[in-house]
Each structure stands twice: as C-alpha cells, then as structure tokens.
Amino acid sequence: MSIEPLNRLQMAWRAAQDIGDGLVVNLGIGIPVSVADYLRPEVDVFIQSENGVIGAGPLAPPDRIDTDLVDAGSRRITLRPGASIVDSAWSFAMIRGGHIDVTILGAFEVAANGDLANWDMRLPNKGPLVGGAMDLAACARSVWVIMEHVTRKGAPRLLEACTLPLTAVRCVRRVYTDLAVIDIEPAGMVVREMLEGLTAADLRQRSGAPLTFASDCRPLTAPPIALPG
Amino acid sequence: MPIDKRAGSPAEALADVADGATVFISGFGGAGFPNALIRALRDRAPRDLTLVANSATHRYSLTHELIEAGLVRKVICTAARGRDSEPSPFERLWMAGRIELECVPQGTFSERIRAGGAGIPAFYTPVGVGTGLARGKEVRSFEGRDYVLEPALKGDLALVRADTADRYGNLAFRYAQMNFGPVMAMAARLAVAEVRAVLAEPMPHDRVQLPGAFVDRIVAAGA
Numbered sequence: 001m002s003i004e005p006l007n008r009l010q011m012a013w014r015a016a017q018d019i020g021d022g023l024v025v026n027l028g029i030g031i032p033v034s035v036a037d038y039l040r041p042e043v044d045v046f047i048q049s050e051n052g053v054i055g056a057g058p059l060a061p062p063d064r065i066d067t068d069l070v071d072a073g074s075r076r077i078t079l080r081p082g083a084s085i086v087d088s089a090w091s092f093a094m095i096r097g098g099h100i101d102v103t104i105l106g107a108f109e110v111a112a113n114g115d116l117a118n119w120d121m122r123l124p125n126k127g128p129l130v131g132g133a134m135d136l137a138a139c140a141r142s143v144w145v146i147m148e149h150v151t152r153k154g155a156p157r158l159l160e161a162c163t164l165p166l167t168a169v170r171c172v173r174r175v176y177t178d179l180a181v182i183d184i185e186p187a188g189m190v191v192r193e194m195l196e197g198l199t200a201a202d203l204r205q206r207s208g209a210p211l212t213f214a215s216d217c218r219p220l221t222a223p224p225i226a227l228p229g
Numbered sequence: 230m231p232i233d234k235r236a237g238s239p240a241e242a243l244a245d246v247a248d249g250a251t252v253f254i255s256g257f258g259g260a261g262f263p264n265a266l267i268r269a270l271r272d273r274a275p276r277d278l279t280l281v282a283n284s285a286t287h288r289y290s291l292t293h294e295l296i297e298a299g300l301v302r303k304v305i306c307t308a309a310r311g312r313d314s315e316p317s318p319f320e321r322l323w324m325a326g327r328i329e330l331e332c333v334p335q336g337t338f339s340e341r342i343r344a345g346g347a348g349i350p351a352f353y354t355p356v357g358v359g360t361g362l363a364r365g366k367e368v369r370s371f372e373g374r375d376y377v378l379e380p381a382l383k384g385d386l387a388l389v390r391a392d393t394a395d396r397y398g399n400l401a402f403r404y405a406q407m408n409f410g411p412v413m414a415m416a417a418r419l420a421v422a423e424v425r426a427v428l429a430e431p432m433p434h435d436r437v438q439l440p441g442a443f444v445d446r447i448v449a450a451g452a
Contacts, residue, residue, distance in 0.1 A: 050335060051258045051405050067289075068392075069404040070258040074289075087407045088257065088283075089343040092336030096356065120361075127285065127309030127320045128332045130362065135336035138356045169359035 003197040005178035010222035011146050013038040015104055015176045018144075023101035024048055026136055028118075029073040031146045032104040046080070048100060049073075050132035052091040055083025072132065095132065096139045103140035105133065107147045107172075109162040112209040114172040114184040116145065117164035130167075137168035149177035149206050156208035158182065158189060179203060180220060188212060193220040234398040234447050235427060239269030242421045242446045243386075248275045250385040253342065253413035254282040254292060261406035262290040263390040263423045265450035270388070271295050277302045281342070281384060283335065283409060284308040285319040293318045296328070303329035305382070307338050334362060337379050339412055344381035346415025346443075351380045387417035390450075391439070394424040398441030399432040407438060414443045423450040 006014065008031045016038035019025060026048045027033045036047055036058070047056040049071040056071050057078035065076045086094075094100065107118040119133045137143055150156055158175065175182045180203055181193040190212045194203055196219045204211055236242035243266065246252075252270070256262035271294045280301045285308065286293040295301050297318045304319060309330055311317025322328040333341070334356050344352055353376035357363040367378040389410040391400040400422055402410065414420035420443055427449045 049258075051260070051408055053405055066404060068260045068406050070260050071405075072258050074259040074287075076259075085405060085407065087411045088335070088339040088409045089412045092339050096336055096340075096354065115359075123310075125316055125320065125324060127311065127317070127323055127330065129308040129310040130332055130334050131307050132335040134334035134360065134362065135356045138358065139336075166360045168356075 003195055005195065006220070006222050007178070007225065007227055009034055009225040009227060011176050011178055013222045013225060014181065014220065015144060015146055016040070019043055019045060019102065021045070024099060026050070026095070026100050026103040026140065028103065028105040028133070028136070030106040032106060033073065033075070035104055046082070048091070048094065050091055050095070052086045052088060053077070053079070053083065054086065055080045057083070092132070092135055095135045098139060098141055100136070100140040102142045102144060103136040104144045104146060105136060107145040107157070108164050109157050109159055110145055110147070110172050110175050110184070111159050111162045112184070112188045114170040115162050116143070116167045116172050117162040119167045120165040122164065133167050137171045142173050143171045144174045144176065145172050146176045149179040156206055159208040179206065182211070190214050191217055193218045195220045233396045234441065234445060235396055236446045236448045239265045239423065239448050239450065240272065242266065242448045243269050243273050246270065246273055246275050246386055249277045250275055251279040251281060251383070253384040253387040253409070253417050254280065255387070255389045255408060255410040255413050256287070256290050257283045257408040258405060259287070259289045260404060261390045261402070261408050261410060262287070263388040264291045265423045265448070266388040266421060267291040267295065271298050271300065274298065274300060276300055279303045279305065281305045281382065283338065286311060286317045288312055296322065301328060303331070305331040305333060307333055307335040332362065339409060341379055341382040342409065342416045343412040345383040346412055349381055351378055353378055382416060384413065384417035385419065387413040387420040389414050389420065389422045391422050391424045393426050393428055393432070394422060394444070394447040395428045395430070395432040395441070397431065398422070398444030398447055399437040400424065400439040400441070400444060401432060401436050402438050411439045411443070414439060419446070420444050421446045421448070423448050425450070425452050
C-alpha cells in the first residue's frame with residue numbers, strides 16, 4: 001500500500017486541532033504561521049508575534065495593506081479585536097517570563113530528550129540567523145514542532161542527539177510530522193498518531209531514535225488541503 | 230530656554246557623530262526603519278562604526294548602504310542572513326573577514342539594550358543555555374535552572390523611526406514601528422528620531438509612547 005504523507009498545510013491543520021481555547025500562542029516562520037488558518041471554530045486565541053504584536057489577525061487583503069503593520073516574518077497582517085502592540089523588550093519579557101502558552105516552531109532536528117536544532121543549518125556562504133528562536137524554545141510553556149519526518153535526502157530528523165547547533169535543550173514536548181504525531185516524554189519518544197498504511201517498522205526505519213507506540217495510538221488523518229500553486 | 234528638539238534636517242541632526250561610534254538602528258519586520266537618518270549617516274561617513282540592529286541587512290532598511298560604504302567594523306544583530314541566494318553586502322564582507330559579527334538571540338539583544346538604558350550592567354537569562362551562543366559565558370543556577378550572564382549594551386547614537394513627535398521629543402509610533410526604538414533611545418548617549426510629522430502642539434500625555442526625556446533630536450522625514 002502506498003502511503004500519502006501529509007502536506008505542509010495538512011501538518012499545520014493537524015497541529016491546529018490541539019490548540020486549546022483562550023491561549024496565547026506564538027507561531028514560527030514557515031509552516032507554523034499557517035496553523036492560525038486552521039484553528040477549531042470554537043477556539044479563541046491571541047497570537048503573539050515577537051515584534052510586539054499581541055493579537056495578530058489574518059494577512060491583510062491587498063487593499064488594506066499597511067507597511068507599519070507587520071509580524072516578525074515581515075508579513076503585512078491585520079489585528080484581531082482586542083489586540084495590542086508593545087515594544088521588543090516587553091515582547092521578549094512576555095516570552096522569557098513564561099507568558100506564551102504554546103509556541104509552534106519549525107525544526108531541522110529534534111532529539112529524544114527534547115533538544116531542538118532549528119536555527120543554524122550551517123549553510124555555506126550564509127550568515128547566521130537566530131532571531132527569537134532561542135527565546136521561544138527555552139521559555140514558552142509548551143514547545144511544539146512541525147517538520148517533515150525525514151530530510152529531502154531521506155535522513156531522519158528525529159534523533160538520539162542533534163547533529164546541528166542547538167536552539168535550546170530539553171524543550172520540545174510534541175512533534176507533528178508528515179507521518180506521525182510524537183510526544184517527547186521523560187522516557188523518550190512516544191508515537192500518538194501514525195499515518196494509515198504505515199507500520200511501526202516503517203516509522204522506526206525513518207526515525208533515528210527509539211520510538212514507543214502509545215497503547216491508544218491512532219491513525220493520523222487530515223482533510224484534503226491543496227498547497228498554493 | 231524653551232525646550233525644542235527639532236533639527237532642521239537629518240544631516241544637521243547627525244552633524245557631530247564621530248568615528249568609532251556604536252550606533253543603534255531600530256526597525257524590525259519591515260516596520261520602523263529610520264531610513265532618512267541612515268542615509269544621512271552614510272553621507273556623514275563616520276568610520277569604524279559598530280552597527281547594532283536586529284538584522285544586519287533587511288530589504289526595507291538601508292543599513293546595507295552603511296556596510297557597502299565601508300563604514301562598519303562590527304555588527305551586533307540577531308539576523309545576519311541575506312534574503313537572496315546571492316550573499317548580502319554584509320555576508321560578502323563577513324566571509325572575507327573584513328567585518329566582525331556578534332549574533333545574539335533577539336530577546337537577549339533587546340534586554341541587553343534595555344539594561345544599558347536602565348542602569349543594569351548585566352543580567353542572567355535562561356536563553357542560550359547549552360547552545361553555541363552561550364559558549365565561554367558564565368552560567369549560574371537559580372532555583373534549579375541554569376542561566377547565562379549577558380552584559381548590557383550601551384550606544385553612542387540611536388536612530389529611531391516614529392510616526393509623530395512634538396518639540397519636546399515625545400514620540401508616538403504606528404503599529405509595529407515601535408520595536409527596538411524605546412530601548413535603543415534609552416541606551417544611547419544621543420537619541421535621534423525621524424518622524425512622519427512633527428506636531429504643532431504638545432502631544433497629549435496618554436498618546437506618548439516614548440517620553441521626550443529619552444530623545445535628544447527629532448527630524449521630520451515625511452511618510
């Protein structure tokens with residue numbers, strides 16, 4: 001049976017289903033910002049952006065773009081009702097102080113102990129870019145990761161120990177991949193959901209750290225979502 | 230003498246900037262770049278500058294002009310990566326070993342500057358513990374958690390963009406323009422703000438987001 005991994009937006013959809021009502025959430029650049037598009041309808045959350053926006057709304061339609069109203073990814077956004085904007089020192093006091101309930105970040109590698117590598121891919125000829133990644137990973141109350149299960153070359157991203165420079169140690173609680181949903185627990189990685197058609201052996205073969213399967217491990221599903229052209 | 234912080238032009242506002250200055254430049258995510266002041270600084274051309282800005286270069290900012298003009302000796306930033314596959318002006322000089330780089334997590338960056346303006350010489354933060362960016366730094370445990378000691382950052386000059394000002398230097402920002410502006414102004418010996426418009430009347434107190442006490446010069450730069 002051929003398997004159909006989730007696409008990037010389906011991964012975002014799946015993570016969005018776990019966002020609880022009333023939380024303050026920070027969404028990283030890349031796939032994670034799409035999570036905001038798929039929140040459950042009954043859920044009301046404030047999305048914080050590192051540049052000081054507390055209550056980021058959807059992207060601005062072309063006729064409502066304001067070049068001063070942006071998120072940390074330089075996207076022209078809108079504000080939700082009840083939003084406010086603070087300066088960077090206050091924004092990061094909010095992050096470091098544990099006032100962000102959940103942050104969802106992209107990643108290159110996650111280790112079995114929760115170590116995260118998501119800021120420095122050691123690209124030749126490129127300068128480093130850390131931004132707010134270390135602050136969010138070290139200090140948000142809950143750190144979730146969305147990433148493809150393996151690299152483009154097929155190498156596992158779930159590892160015994162990260163090979164790339166760390167963003168923060170022992171911080172990741174949950175990982176959403178295109179194949180599975182995995183919790184990082186004191187004893188290691190626990191698979192909560194797995195794509196139908198995949199066997200435990202298949203998933204282990206694509207993972208670089210030992211996996212335990214939850215006794216109530218469920219199928220990983222998402223509605224069809226087309227990627228933009 | 231009645232206080233009046235209005236300067237006639239960006240050039241006039243920066244007339245006494247010296248070589249070797251540490252220059253804070255506000256702006257993040259496309260908002261709040263003081264581009265009129267950055268260009269005036271390039272024209273004034275002080276050398277051996279330490280540039281402190283969130284991004285070494287950004288597509289909406291003119292910091293690359295300072296770098297390309299060879300005025301910058303060192304960059305302290307959170308993002309040193311150019312946007313394109315071609316190296317940015319910063320990346321070219323950095324790879325050639327002609328410009329120094331200190332890459333700092335963004336919350337540590339803002340807090341180091343805040344501390345610089347708030348009379349705090351250094352502080353402990355949990356951010357960076359166990360990573361390469363904490364290498365060589367003092368680590369101390371409080372209540373069972375490790376923290377890294379980070380020093381305050383003070384500047385000679387801060388360039389800030391706001392929306393409006395009054396003659397007293399009080400500033401109001403639009404949306405996400407504020408970002409690093411308040412802490413940079415507080416932590417610099419000379420804080421210069423460019424604004425879209427200077428108000429004829431004093432700003433209502435509950436509109437002031439950065440008190441004029443922290444701002445030395447203002448210049449109207451238009452939209």
